[in-house]
Amino acid sequence: MQAHPGGCCFPRCRRKPEHCQAHHVVPWWAGGDTKVENLVLLCEHHHRLLHNSDWKPRMVNGHPEFTPPAHLNPWRRPRTNTIHTARPRAA
Template sequence: MTIDWHTLKTGTGTTELAPSAIRRLACDAKVLPVVLGSNSEPLDIGRISYTVPPHLRRALIVRDKHCAFPGCRRRPSTCHAHHITHWANGGDTALTNLVLLCGMHHRLIHHSGWTVRITNGRPEFTPPNWLRRRQT
């Protein structure tokens, strides 16, 4: 699947899949940068790179041990490395910007109002406003 750089960055535009879904898939993936000409012919093909290199994934597993979402214990082998600030938006691929999430919670973080940040070296999750209101 190819996606326009602008579409990936902003999450807006028309693609086969919803841009927000592509952002989620690209969050932890192998990426092959391709520059397309005006007739969509490939002009320049970059080198495949992993958005999260293996050594960083190992360090992330040591820190989070399993899916980091509250109450979830899914094993690292079923988890994705989520970029808190998407790499397409300049987010670092570093432990301070990564969190281990199972497929289900990775989808949740991308497509609902949940947010996550690293506080004192640990992931901290914040529910969306509508959910907070319901709990109080």
């Protein structure tokens, strides 16, 4: 959640934080802690997608990455959401 205070962490999603839910990157049933470092904000659509597909989330230096299923990207290159993490440019 720290990496994307602006909303849904899923690549290219623009949903605001008030429309999001916390998702465990490492599931609690697999030993994942309920700590900010292991949580990402996801809108309802992308939260369901992660639970019902082969998309794989992971944290890299405190930022979430999402690896697509092989049928979408045979090379399985991780993707990030740059919409909410774009830093403002200096004037």
